[in-house]
Amino acid sequence: MSIYQGGLVAALLAVAISLTCLSSHAEAQGLAVGYYTNSCPTVETIIYNSMWDSYTRDPTTAPGVLRLAFHDCFVRGCDASVLLDGVDSEKAAAVNVNLHGFDAIDAAKTAVEDACPGTVSCADILQYAARDSVLLTGGEGWDVSGGRRDGFTSSSADPPLELPLQTMTVPELLANFAAKNLNAAHMVALSGSHSIGVAHCQFIVDRLYNYPNSATGSDPSLPADLLEFLKTQCPDSAATPEINIDEVSPGTFDSQYFDNIIRNRGVIASDQHLMDHTSTQGEVAANNGPAFGGNFGRAMVVMARFNVLTGSAGQIRTNCRQVN
Ligand code: HEM
The missing domain is CATH 1.10.420.10 (Peroxidase, domain 2)
Structure with missing residues (x-):
C-alpha cells in the first residue's frame, strides 16, 4: 500500500470513527431525525400547516416562536419549561415579559394531539415550529431531531440566571x-x-x-x-x-x-x-x-440538544401550558 493509500485509509477510518461517535452521541441522548416516523408520521407536516395558519393571521408569530425556542433551551434545557403557565413560572420573569407565540404552539399541539394523542412532546413541537418560523420568513430549513420530553418544573428565578443580556460584553x-x-x-x-x-x-x-x-x-x-x-x-x-x-x-x-x-x-x-x-x-x-x-x-x-429529557425522563404533556 502506498503512503498516499495508507493516509487515505487512515483518514477514512478517522471519518468513520467520528461519524460513529457523533451518531452514538445523538443516540445516547435519545434524539433522532425522523423520531416519529412510526408513531406519528405526519407530525412535521401538521406542525408546519398549523404554523402557516398562525403566521398568515399574525406574521409576528415567526419571531415570537423562534425566540421561545431559544428561551426554552437556555433555561433548564429544551424541555418546554418556558411554556408552563404559573405566577412563578419562567413566563413571569422580567426578561420574558414580551415573549409571545404561545397561542401558535397551543394550536400546533391541538392539531398534533388530534392526529396522534399523547405521542409528541411540547419540547419537540417548539423546535419543529422554530424551524418552520424560519422557513415561513424566507430562511433555509434544517433537519430537526425529535425525542425530547417535557419537564415538570418552571421557575421565574431561572431566566435571569441563564439568559444572555443585551448589556453583556x-x-x-x-x-x-x-x-x-x-x-x-x-x-x-x-x-x-x-x-x-x-x-x-x-x-x-x-x-x-x-x-x-x-x-x-x-x-x-x-x-x-x-x-x-x-x-x-x-x-x-x-x-x-x-x-x-x-x-x-x-x-x-x-x-x-x-x-x-x-x-x-x-x-x-x-x-x-x-x-x-x-x-x-x-x-x-x-x-x-x-x-x-x-x-x-x-x-x-x-442548541436544541442542550440538557434534553429523553427515554423515560419527563413526560409528554397533553396541554403545553401545564404538567399532566
Ligand atoms: C446573543 C445573545 C442575545 C441577546 C443579548 C438577545 C437579546 C434580545 C433582546 C433584548 C430582544 C428584544 C426583546 C424585547 O423587546 O422584548 C431580543 C429579541 C429577539 N431575539 Fe434575541 N438575544 C440574543 C440571542 C438570541 C438567539 C440565540 C435567538 C434565537 C435562536 C434570539 C431570537 C430573538 C428573536 C426572534 C427576537 C425578536 C422577538 C420578537 O419580535 O418578539 N435571540 N433578543
Missing part, C-alpha cells in the same frame, strides 16, 4: 453560550435570529442614556441618525413602540442583520458589540452572505 456572552455547549461561531450565527422581530425600548434605553464610560451618555458606536431615531422612539424605558431589530428587511430571515452591524447599525447593544471582539468579528463577516442559512441551521441543531 462579548466575553460575557461567549461564556454564557459556552455553558450551553455553543461556541463563538454558533453564537454569532444564532444572533442572526435578530434578522426578524422587534425590540422594546426597555432593552434599548441603556444604550441611549446610561451607556457606561460615555461622556454623552449614549453608545459612541451609534451613528447620529440612528441615535436620534432611537431617542425619538424611546424617550424612556416605558415607551411602547416596537423597534424593528433589522431596519432594512425586518420580516425576512436573511443575512441583512450582519450587513447592518458591519455598518454600525445594530439596534441591540450586544449585537453591535459582536464587531468589537476578534473572535466574533470574523464570524459576523462569514455570515454576511449565503453561508448564513446553513450555519444557522447547524447552530440550532446544537
Whole structure:
C-alpha cells in the first residue's frame, strides 16, 4: 500500500470513527431525525400547516416562536419549561415579559394531539415550529431531531440566571453560550435570529442614556441618525413602540442583520458589540452572505440538544401550558 493509500485509509477510518461517535452521541441522548416516523408520521407536516395558519393571521408569530425556542433551551434545557403557565413560572420573569407565540404552539399541539394523542412532546413541537418560523420568513430549513420530553418544573428565578443580556460584553456572552455547549461561531450565527422581530425600548434605553464610560451618555458606536431615531422612539424605558431589530428587511430571515452591524447599525447593544471582539468579528463577516442559512441551521441543531429529557425522563404533556 502506498503512503498516499495508507493516509487515505487512515483518514477514512478517522471519518468513520467520528461519524460513529457523533451518531452514538445523538443516540445516547435519545434524539433522532425522523423520531416519529412510526408513531406519528405526519407530525412535521401538521406542525408546519398549523404554523402557516398562525403566521398568515399574525406574521409576528415567526419571531415570537423562534425566540421561545431559544428561551426554552437556555433555561433548564429544551424541555418546554418556558411554556408552563404559573405566577412563578419562567413566563413571569422580567426578561420574558414580551415573549409571545404561545397561542401558535397551543394550536400546533391541538392539531398534533388530534392526529396522534399523547405521542409528541411540547419540547419537540417548539423546535419543529422554530424551524418552520424560519422557513415561513424566507430562511433555509434544517433537519430537526425529535425525542425530547417535557419537564415538570418552571421557575421565574431561572431566566435571569441563564439568559444572555443585551448589556453583556462579548466575553460575557461567549461564556454564557459556552455553558450551553455553543461556541463563538454558533453564537454569532444564532444572533442572526435578530434578522426578524422587534425590540422594546426597555432593552434599548441603556444604550441611549446610561451607556457606561460615555461622556454623552449614549453608545459612541451609534451613528447620529440612528441615535436620534432611537431617542425619538424611546424617550424612556416605558415607551411602547416596537423597534424593528433589522431596519432594512425586518420580516425576512436573511443575512441583512450582519450587513447592518458591519455598518454600525445594530439596534441591540450586544449585537453591535459582536464587531468589537476578534473572535466574533470574523464570524459576523462569514455570515454576511449565503453561508448564513446553513450555519444557522447547524447552530440550532446544537442548541436544541442542550440538557434534553429523553427515554423515560419527563413526560409528554397533553396541554403545553401545564404538567399532566
Ligand atoms: C446573543 C445573545 C442575545 C441577546 C443579548 C438577545 C437579546 C434580545 C433582546 C433584548 C430582544 C428584544 C426583546 C424585547 O423587546 O422584548 C431580543 C429579541 C429577539 N431575539 Fe434575541 N438575544 C440574543 C440571542 C438570541 C438567539 C440565540 C435567538 C434565537 C435562536 C434570539 C431570537 C430573538 C428573536 C426572534 C427576537 C425578536 C422577538 C420578537 O419580535 O418578539 N435571540 N433578543
